[in-house]
Each structure stands twice: as structure tokens, then as C-alpha cells.
Amino acid sequence: MRTRKEAVIAGRKQRRSRAEAVAEEAVEPQPTSLWGIVDPENSVLLPGKLDSLRRFLLLYSATRSCLWAVFAADLPQTGLALTTIWLFGCAAAAFLGGASSSATARSAASWAPAAALIALVPQLAWTLPFTNNHFILEMLVMIVLAVAGGSRRSDASRNAHVQARSDGDVRLAWRGVAWLTLIVFFHTGLQKVIYGYWFGGEFLAWMIGNTNRFGDLFMLFLSGGDILRLRAYNALSAGTGPYRVDSALFIAASNLVYIAEMALPVLLAWPRTRRLAAIASLVLVFVMQLGAREYGFAFLFLHLLMMFLPGDAIRRTLPLTAAIMAWVIGAAFKIFPGGWMVDPRSM
């Protein structure tokens, strides 16, 4: 006959094994489901990768907000200053809490994205309908991290049931961020197909003729005569054009852009091709955004793509990222040189 003490111990063991089973179920990837196809082969790194993304995103938000406060005269300056301070506070909580052994500090770090939304919601309201799409992407990723990315996995003080819930949250956050990245990436290509201005290179020809964007990148495929002709047109006059060129290379490059933007997300989702697709995507986005001079979008999207690389690439580059952010802020305030490179419209 079991003593009362033995019965309590047996009951605890039974509860623990049930919770562990739940935990294993939450951790095991589900390769057969479309929702789970984006899961990495090794899920052990997931909590760390999400922590790194959380730190980057909060630092990015604070820096972007700071630039808005400096340059965006049309927006409420006091509100922007207050929300910028708030976002820097959230970023500090994420950095300090993530590295701390204190449970309170770690909890503050996990709540930082939710707290950041308190600043991002009014910023969205102030900027509509002129809001940049990358701000909307920033906000969507922040929402996913706020609702699902709150817990760290490696916490010995937790019991198995809480651990299982935490692992489920981590997986949900990863899938949310990964699918969001893939959907946005795919849509950037699909929209080019729907509107149809990339098939004959018309959009790029117009941009080269009338703006300083894309010229450095795609002029390589054009003759001097074509460049002069495109630049002579007045975009505000009816009947000017045609914004077409004969260069087959230029037209091929134009078509390759949307094909890559639609194919790479599919290859990123597929585990076998993910690593190569991640590298190709990073190169494509880096080169394209260099041409478009959308440094804010480039910074954000490159980091989202880095999540698909094996290992914790964001953590490794975080010191460099922080240094670039510090320079951007310093240059905006004219403390550091190179302010001409900081384009407030691109953030």
C-alpha cells in the first residue's frame, strides 16, 4: 500500500509527464501542414532568434521615430518626441532584460514589443494616409512579437506545462514573422505583375528619366542616347514619351525583378532550398533598395530575411546594426558627418 507521500510524488510525476508530452507536441515541427512548413529544422535556436529580432526591431523603431522627430515638420513634434523616448525605453528594456538573470528584467524585455505598440499606434494615426509601407510592416511584426513572442524558453524555474505554452508561443511568433515576410515579399512581385509597368521596363524607364532612383543601378543596361532621351521628357506634360527602350538586357532585368520577388518567397518556405534562397533574397533586396534608396525598408526587410538563415545572424550583426543606428541619429543631429546620406523620407 502506498503512503500519502508516495501518492503525492506519483501524482506529480504523472502531471509532469503529461505536461512534457504537451511540450514535445508543441516543439515538434509539423512538416505536413502548410502553416508549419516555414519551421526551421532546428527549433532550439528559435527563442534566441526571436529575442534578437525583438531587440533589432525596437532599436529600429526608436531610431526611425527619432528621425521623424527631427525631420517631419508636419507631424506633432511633442507627440513624436515623447513616443521616441518611450520607444528608446522599450529598446533598452529588450537589450538589458534579455541579458539579465533577473526574472523581472526578463519579463520587462518580453513585454517591450507590447509596450512599443503604445507609441506606434498614435504614430500610425498621425501619418495616415501618407504612412510608409515599411512602417506598416514594422507595426505588423511588432504586433506578432507582442502577442506571441513574449516568453523565453530556457528557463529552468518553469514547470513543464508553462514551458509547453512558452514553446507554443515561440513557434507561433516564428510562424507569424516568417509568413508575414513571405507574404509581403511575394506581394511586392505580384503587384508589379498586376499593374504591368515592369514587363517592358516602362516603370524603370520613367524612374530613370524623372528621379534619381534606380538610375545608378539600371543605367548600366542603357545606351547614353536612351538616358538623354528619357531625361529630356517632362513627366507633367501630356503626350511625352515613349518611356520605352530597346535594350533587351534592360527589359530582362526589369522582368527578373518581379520573377525573383515571387519565386524567392516560395523557395524560402521550402526547407531544402531555404538557405540558398535566403542568401539570394538578401542580395536582391540589398541591391534593389540601394537603387531605390529606401534605406529604412532595406534595413527592416533585410533583418526579416536574416531570420531564414541558419544560426542567429541578427545577433551576430547586432553590434554593427547598433553602430549604424547610432551614426544615423548622430548624422541627423549633425553630430557625426555624412548627414547628406540620411534621407528622412526613406525612414
Added chain:
Amino acid sequence: MKRAIVTAALLWAGLWPLAHYAIVQRYGINPWKLGAWAMYTVPTPPVLVGLFRQVPGGFLYVDHRKLSPALQEQVRKYEMQRHALGELARPEALADIALRELELPLITIVVQKAGLDLASAKTVVLKHEYVYERGRDGVRLVSDRPKLAPPEKQATGADIGVVPDESDTGSQAAP
């Protein structure tokens, strides 16, 4: 609950662009704006807005540079709103201020938007003409007329069949 919020965010990111496309086609909103991931899909030159006063036999262009700073600012703001929201942004507020400041019974606001015609790869200029008058309860829309500008015309007050007092393209909205 958490999964529902994440799913909602993903559905929004995936499905909103389709609805957005329909709104672009119907109201001419800027494809680059409102989070549909359609940046760099079409050229979006600035929108120009001109004010015209009624004179015997036609309309007279009101030189943008001669407007008060407040009215110039209102024109600039409307150009930006129109650039983003297309026909969803109507010029009632601008008409109200312009009628008061210029002390007119009637004002014509012309919105000029350039674009690229895909078939010919040449620019086309679309104009939208709004006529407002001062009513008892504020401004009242008298007529609202979109039209296509003839080719080979410059973007000035002259190309909508009116007599400008000076050649001017009006103020320009930020691209």
C-alpha cells in the same frame, strides 16, 4: 486568442492588397500608399492643384504665388492628400478657405494628375474640375467633372481652356 491575432495580421497582409487594387481602380488612390505592398509598381508624379475665378466668358487662373501663405499651405496640403487618396480626397476644405480669402461667390478648383499610359508608354494628364459656390450653410458643390487633357500641352492653367494671368504650374506636391 494569440493565434487568432497572428492569423488576422497575416490575412490582412495577404488579402488587403486585393481590395486595395479595386480601390485604386475606382478612386485613383496612390498604389504606393495604405499598406498594400504595391510600392514601385506605377509612376506617381506629383498632383497639381490650381484655383480659378469666374470672369465674363471664362475663368481666370489665380496665381499661386499671389495667394496668402495660409491658402498656399492649404493648397499644398490638399495636393498631398489628393496624391495619396485620389478622388477620396475632395477639396471642400480648400474651397471654403479660398472662397473666404479671395472673397468670391464661385471658385473652380482644377486637380491635375499625370500618369503613364501603358499602351503608348507616354504620359497622360487627367484633370478633375470642381466648381464650388458659397451657400447659406457653407460651400456647395456646383459641378464635378473629370476630363482627359489633350496631348502635347504643358501642365499650366492654359491647357484647360481658360485664360491664365501668368504661366504657372501651381505648387507641387511632394512626390
